[in-house]
Amino acid sequence: MSVLAENLDWGVGRKTILHDVSISVAPGETLGLVGPNGSGKSSLLRLLAGLKRPRAGLVTINGKSVVQVPRKALSREVAFVQQSAATETSVSVLDVVRLGRTPHRSALSGWSAEDEAAVTEALTRVDMLGHRAQSWQTLSGGERQRVHIARALAQSPRVMFLDEPTNHLDIHHQIEILRMVRDLDLTSVIALHDLNLAAMFCDKIVVMRSGSVFASGTPAEVLTEELLREVFRVTAEVNCITPGAGPHIRFTP
Amino acid sequence: MTAGVPDGSAVRLALLTLVSAAALAFAIAVATAIGDYTIGLGTVFLAIGNGLGLTGAELPPIEESVVWDLRLSRALVAALAGAGLALCGAILQALLRNPLAEPFVLGISAGASTGGVCVIVLGIGAGSLTLSAGAFAGAFAAFGVVALLSNGATSGPNHTILAGVAASQLFNALTSYIVTTSGNAEQARNVMFWLLGSFGGVRWPDFQLLLVVVPMGLAVCIYLARALDAFTFGDEDAAALGVPVGRIRLALFAVTAVMTATIVSMVGAIGFVGLVVPHAARYVVGPMHMRLLPACAIIGAIFMVTADIVSRVIVAQQTIPIGVVTALVGVPFFALILYRARPQT
Known part of the structure; x- marks a missing residue:
């Protein structure tokens, strides 16, 4: 099932948390959501899963608006794993x-x-x-x-949203869980902090900054040294050692 | 439901049901037999049989009348009130995700006392309103305040608890204000005694009302038991499992409010049953509500009937308010829960 978000706006009180966010996930695709703390990853996942209503914009799963599908019917197809x-x-x-x-x-x-x-x-x-x-x-x-x-x-579910599912996991289970989610026959959106894991297991990556989409594309397209400096404020070397395996990031002190 | 019950525990469940039903019947029989004028258990059963038209035994009319007209209705009301309060406690503990929640957390007992005081002390309704009606209205007023303060139950559990505390404070203050300014100590004492709970005045019409309200409440709660389970990890998690959180919360709060207000207006604000019984029941049948709710109902009934017996026999020639008995059992249990509740990591 495809997941489509168009021009989402959302906030709490007067504070805007998400502004004009659009993403699209093709059926069976694994999308990684990365970005600094407070960039709106968790909020976006909640809007996508229909747990919160956007102030403006539309989320559709398989062509149907998530806020219009009854909760129970929606949760037969959409699962959400929240943080701890x-x-x-x-x-x-x-x-x-x-x-x-x-x-x-x-x-x-x-x-x-x-x-x-x-x-x-x-x-x-x-x-x-x-x-x-x-x-x-x-x-x-x-x-x-x-x-x-x-x-x-x-x-x-046919669609799964996971909010930092690898928190608390040892490296073996981090890799196991992400491999499993990628290999399952479902569409998934995963908020992740570990950029190397995102590069390894996600078909596409969306980089969030201050509530907006900063960049999106394949890991190799998105995870560049320049982007890491600008969004995450770190210096790093990005190498593509094995062709087709995604970029590898080595942070430099 | 065969596959729903894991290996072997179906037998255990059937056995538990049987044993607890027998225990409840026994407790009711004893409650009917014991009193200032003790009647043999055999006579009790025959008198009940006569009343139901099942037997035609010749019994002393006074004994038959004491059993049928006074004590049986009292014991049955105690059973239903205990069942109802325990059920409300289990629901609120699940919805508010707080092990210390109980029916009066929604400010209902405070509201009932204000309503009662308005009728007794201020004479609102000029004799047309009974104490029960006043208490019922007060209980619902308090619930309304809580619902309003917590945005119609759509905000989080902690918000609801705080709203309940605020409403309780408000209504307790109102009660104190009315009692102190009226200056009639005798009336105030009457209200306080009524609030501590008594099954003294209940008769068959009370039982008939509870027979409608409590089983209906139980039916609604059982119907929503799966949804209640889904609240284990919080509101958002329940929503992700397909539960219409706002609607379910409101429906269950309303059922709880109706049950509690009915019981309180009839027999006073009997504390701790709603707190203690759900915890005890979880030890026996586990935390899933499909089993927990019926277990709470039956354990609550046994507990309340037993507490009523104790309240009548512990001091000769005198009846202790039932709330005193339940609290004397409840407070140590409350302490135990506090002691066992580990801080979240």
Whole structure:
């Protein structure tokens, strides 16, 4: 499914957070959203997922405006993984991943074989099947993050929005999660801080600055030494060592 | 629902249901038997059977009347009130994501007391309004203030809790103002005693009203149980799972307000049931609401009937306000929750 945002404006009170943002994601594409802190990445993801209404502009997923599709129907196709969501309740890993089936179940319907299969597959994909009976409160930050991703996968979405999904993860699981998201047959938009990971796993990159799109294109087109200096205020060497593998950034002190 | 229950626990669940239903029936029977004039359990069952037209036993008319006209209705009202308050507590703890939330967090008891005082002390309604009606109106007024302060329940949980605190303060101040300026200590004492809760005055019409309100509340909540589960990680997360957050919150707050206001206007503001019971129930059946809500209802009912028995037997020839009994059990439990609640990392 394609995701299209046209001329989005959004803010809180008088403060404008996003201004005139347009992006387009083709079906099956993995788009990386990068930018300094406070550049509007998380806000943009929320608008794309229909969790917030833009002041102006339009978000369409597969040609349908997200604010007009009923919530439940939308969440059968669109999953959103927020940054480190927490709870005080003593739920188990399985309870949490089962929540992902909420949009597929009616108020009183039972637990179907399809639900069970989706949950088991999601847990397997994030390497947490062995932890399914464990209490949420005893998980590490990285394990919690993986359970959240499993819950999103259990929604059987066609489009996935992830807000810094690799936070708290060790490097092995950072790469595993991003590879998995890229290889899944779905359209995804991922907010990331690690530019090398973005270059490795994203088909396209959108660079945000102060609530607007600064640049967009393939990693090689976008991640240039000049852009890094201007947007991120760092000096770096950008090399394309292996052709087709995306640029590699080495930050210089 | 077969596949919904993981291995073996279906049997456990059925067993729990059976045991708790038996416990509730037993508690109600004991509550009916015990009093200044103790009646044998056998007589109690026969009298109930007679009342329902199932048996035709010859019983002393006074005993039959005490069982049927006085104590049974009282015990059944206690059961429904306990069930309703526990249910409201579970819902508010889930919606507000706060383990210390309880039905009165929405300012309802404070509002009810103001309403009660207006009727008793100020004589508003000139005798046409009962204390219950005044309390019901007051409870809803307080809920309205909370809803207004928290933007019709669309803002976050902490906002709602703060609005509830503000409303409670406002209505408590109003109550104090009315009581102190009226200068009638006897009336003030009556109001305070009523607020601490008593099943003394309840009769069959009260039971009939609760029999409509509480089961309907339970049905609505069970219907929305899945949505309540989705609030585990907060409002935005619930929205991402397809829950229409604003509408569900408002609907559940309204159900809670109706149940609490009805119960409070009937038997007073009985505290701590709504706080304690959901936590106890979570230990038994876990945090998912499809099971938690019925468990809360039944445990709340048993707890309240038992508390009513205790309130009548602990001091001879005297009935302690039921709120005192529930609080004496509730406060240590409250302390335990505070002690166990770990700071978020």
